[in-house]
Every structure is written in structure tokens, then in C-alpha cells.
Amino acid sequence: QRADEAKSIFLANMSHEIRTPLNAIIGFSELLSKNKELTKENKKQAKIIQISANSLLSIINDILDISKIESGNFDITIEKTDLYFISEHVVELFSKKANQKEIKLIFNLDNKIPLCVLTDGIRIRQVLSNLLSNAIKFTQKQGEVTLNINLIEEQEDRCKIRFEVKDNGIGIEEEKKEKIFKPFIQIDHKSNREYEGTGLGLSISSHIIQSLGSQLEVESEVGKGSSFFFTLELNSCIDNLHMSKTKKTEEKSIKYxxxxxxAEDNEANQELISYILDSMNIQYSIQENGLKALEEYKEDIYDIVLMDINMPILDGVESFKQIREYEKKNLLKKTPIIALTANAVxxxxxxxxxxGMDGYLSKPINTSDLYKLFDLFLIKNE
Incomplete structure (x- = not known):
């Protein structure tokens, strides 16, 4: 047990140390790729940096997930989920990779599926991403990869939905089918192997689907391709949020x-947050530790606080507590305070x-998450 605890602490620390610089790399490369003053070649280079950094982040997340699974600390969060948005987003994410290999990416979505279901949307997106990534990876040029999502059965507020990713790639040998769902197992395990990967994606995906009450299954034939599929029984929900089968969320320079x-001690991340907030044309102050943030809070009026947790002199949690004490003592309305951390355990x-914090953002910061956050707590300019 002590060894497991030590391992968890080590992974938490490593996660923080790696995610902190990654936050700046991903954030700045994203900003550069959208900079109109750059040449087409420069934008392409920035995009490559962004994709590479995201790949590294994905590996870190996979290692953390495996650690959570092994220690029995793997979480599933059931919430209102828009399957249309999730599936369209995943397909859009992998369409460029498919085009690069001249692979036809087909997406079939049953329009009878309820707009809103109760499940862990983030984990379903993770599974579909893993399956599509593998399918494209193991399919030769000019091949075909298909994502099918079909309504199998519907009774009152319950529905049964089948998810399938199939390809006409290299296929899997019969004796390897049972092994591929174990961690660190790779179909191509030679030292000069053609296909990259950690061998964690299918193991994590299998565990996620088991946690959701189903089973990830595979049918495959060498030289003809593979089909990975699972069926989920879900509760549908009546949701008054703006959900649409066709409308996609667009990121714009919304002014608030x-x-x-x-409160952020890392200079690169200070610079990144400055760029993002400048693009929103919003007033802000950046302080390098919790004590300075506390002092600044007492001197001015703020509508929201982004509080890094791991900082010198006074950490984010203690700074948060002292801000709340100051508000209580002076009969002030509570200001929304958001935890900003590179920890991911x-x-x-x-x-x-x-x-008592009002929200949580995990580094690397996703620009769209900031938009969503400000939509909740700030007023948009007309």
C-alpha cells in the first residue's frame, strides 16, 4: 500500500512538472497557428509543434490512467452528454490524419439517437479517439475507416446504442485478440516496428467500457481488417441546453x-495567459504567487480569479482561504475562484x-475551456 501511495505521489509530481511546460508549448503553438501575420509555412510548423505536444500529453494521460486503473482509483462521471457533438468533434479531429494517408473516413450517425443522454462523455470521446487512432494507424493508404453509431433499442427514457469503429487494414491474428486489451501490448512489437504507440489505448478503452457496464469486443481477420464495437444502455434526458445536430461551436474573439x-508563478504560462486575455480584450492582473495575489485582491475589484495551486511563498489553496476570510470579514460578495493546476490525479x-472553489481547470489550458468558463462568470460585450 505504501508503494502504491509513493507511486501515486510520484506520478502526481511528474504530471505537474511535465504539464506545466507543455501548457506553454501547446498554448503558444495554437496562438501561432492562428496568427494571420505568419506565412503559410510558419503556420504549418506551429501546427506540427502543437500536434506533437498534444501527442506527448496524450501519452502522459494514458500512463496516469493506467496507474489509476491499477490502484482502483479510476473515475467515471455520469452527466448530461451530447453524443452528436462528441462524435462530430472526434471525426473532425481525425479527418486530417486520415486525409494525409489518403484514407476514406466515413461517419454514420443514427438520427434517432436522443440529443441528450446520461453517461461519461469525456471517457466515450477518449474511447472513440483511441479506436479511430488505431484504425487509421493500421490501415494502409487509400483504405477505409468507418465510425458507426446506431440506436438499437429505445424504451421510454432508456436507449441502447451501439458504437463501432471498423477498418480494412492489416487485421489481427487470432492468438493476439485476447492479449490486445492488456496494458503495454502492441500488435507490432518489433524494434524496427512500423506503427508507433504505447500499447495502452485499448487497455484503457476496455476498462472504460467495463466501467460503463459493457464490453469492448473485436472481430478481425488478417489482411481484411478489424471491427471494434461496444453497446451501451443509457438513460436519455430532456435537456434545455442549446443542443443541435448540426450547429457546431465556433471559437471567436468574444469580448467580455x-x-x-x-495567480501563476511560471513565466511562460504568465505570457500565454496574457496573450489569451489580450485577445479577449479583457482587463487582468497577473501575480507570481499567492501572497501577491491576495494583496492585489484587497487593492482592487475583480470579477473572477484564476488561482494556480502550486506556487512559492503562499500556495493557491491558502491564498484562496485568506481571500474568503477577507470577503467574510468585510461583508463582500464572494468572487468566483477557479483552481488552475497541472496536477491530474x-x-x-x-x-x-x-x-469552496468555483471551478477547476487542468493544465495544459484549453482556450475553449476558458471561453466556457468566462461564459459562466462574466458578461459578454454586445
Missing amino acids: RGKVLV KGDKEKFLSL
Whole structure:
């Protein structure tokens, strides 16, 4: 047990140390790829940096997930989920990779599927991403990869939905079918192997589907291709959120009214957040530790605080507590305070929310997540 605890602490620390610089790499490369002043070649180079950094982040996340599975700390969060948005987003994400290999990527989505279901949308997106990534990886040029999502059965507020990713790639030998769902197992295990990967994706995906009450299955024939599929029984929900089968969320330079206080000790991340907030034309102040953030908060009025957790002198949690004490003592309205952290282990989000924080953002910061956050707590300029 002590060894498991030590391992968890080590992974948490490593996650923080790697995610902190990754946050800046991904964020700046994203900004550069959208910069109109850059040449087409420069934008392409920035995009390659972004894709490579995201690949590294994906590997880190996979290793953390395997650790959580082994220690019994793997979480599933059931919430309202828009399967249309999730599946369209995943297909869009992999369409470029498919085009690069001249692979035809087909997407069939049953329009009878309810707009809103109760499940773990983030984990389903993770599974579909893993399956599509593998299918494209193991399919030769001018091949075909298909994502099918079909409504099998519907009774009142319950529905049965089948997800399938199939390809006409290299296929899997019969004796390897049972092994591929074990961690670190790779179909191509030679030292000069043609196909990259950690061998974690299918193992994690299988565990996710088991946690959702089903089984990830495979049918495959060498030289003809593979089909990975699972069926989920889900509760449908009546949701008044704006969900559409066709409308996609667009990121725009939305301007917000309000003032943001940021507590962040890493210089690269300070610079990144500055660029993002400047693009939103919003007022802000960035402080390098929790003590300076606390002092700044007492001097001015802020509409939201982005609070890094691991900082010198005064950490984010203690700074948050002292801000809340100051508000209480002076009969001030509580300002939304969002935990901003590179940690990515079980219980982080719950811990910060239970303390009274109003939200949680995990590094690397996703620009779209900031938009969603500000949509909740700030007023948009007309």
C-alpha cells in the first residue's frame, strides 16, 4: 500500500512538472497557428509543434490512467452528454490524419439517437479517439475507416446504442485478440516496428467500457481488417441546453466585461495567459504567487480569479482561504475562484470544489475551456 501511495505521489509530481511546460508549448503553438501575420509555412510548423505536444500529453494521460486503473482509483462521471457533438468533434479531429494517408473516413450517425443522454462523455470521446487512432494507424493508404453509431433499442427514457469503429487494414491474428486489451501490448512489437504507440489505448478503452457496464469486443481477420464495437444502455434526458445536430461551436474573439486576477508563478504560462486575455480584450492582473495575489485582491475589484495551486511563498489553496476570510470579514460578495493546476490525479477536482472553489481547470489550458468558463462568470460585450 505504501508503494502504491509513493507511486501515486510520484506520478502526481511528474504530471505537474511535465504539464506545466507543455501548457506553454501547446498554448503558444495554437496562438501561432492562428496568427494571420505568419506565412503559410510558419503556420504549418506551429501546427506540427502543437500536434506533437498534444501527442506527448496524450501519452502522459494514458500512463496516469493506467496507474489509476491499477490502484482502483479510476473515475467515471455520469452527466448530461451530447453524443452528436462528441462524435462530430472526434471525426473532425481525425479527418486530417486520415486525409494525409489518403484514407476514406466515413461517419454514420443514427438520427434517432436522443440529443441528450446520461453517461461519461469525456471517457466515450477518449474511447472513440483511441479506436479511430488505431484504425487509421493500421490501415494502409487509400483504405477505409468507418465510425458507426446506431440506436438499437429505445424504451421510454432508456436507449441502447451501439458504437463501432471498423477498418480494412492489416487485421489481427487470432492468438493476439485476447492479449490486445492488456496494458503495454502492441500488435507490432518489433524494434524496427512500423506503427508507433504505447500499447495502452485499448487497455484503457476496455476498462472504460467495463466501467460503463459493457464490453469492448473485436472481430478481425488478417489482411481484411478489424471491427471494434461496444453497446451501451443509457438513460436519455430532456435537456434545455442549446443542443443541435448540426450547429457546431465556433471559437471567436468574444469580448467580455469584467476584470480577471491570475495567480501563476511560471513565466511562460504568465505570457500565454496574457496573450489569451489580450485577445479577449479583457482587463487582468497577473501575480507570481499567492501572497501577491491576495494583496492585489484587497487593492482592487475583480470579477473572477484564476488561482494556480502550486506556487512559492503562499500556495493557491491558502491564498484562496485568506481571500474568503477577507470577503467574510468585510461583508463582500464572494468572487468566483477557479483552481488552475497541472496536477491530474484522482480527487484533485473534488478536493478543490469541496474547499469552496468555483471551478477547476487542468493544465495544459484549453482556450475553449476558458471561453466556457468566462461564459459562466462574466458578461459578454454586445
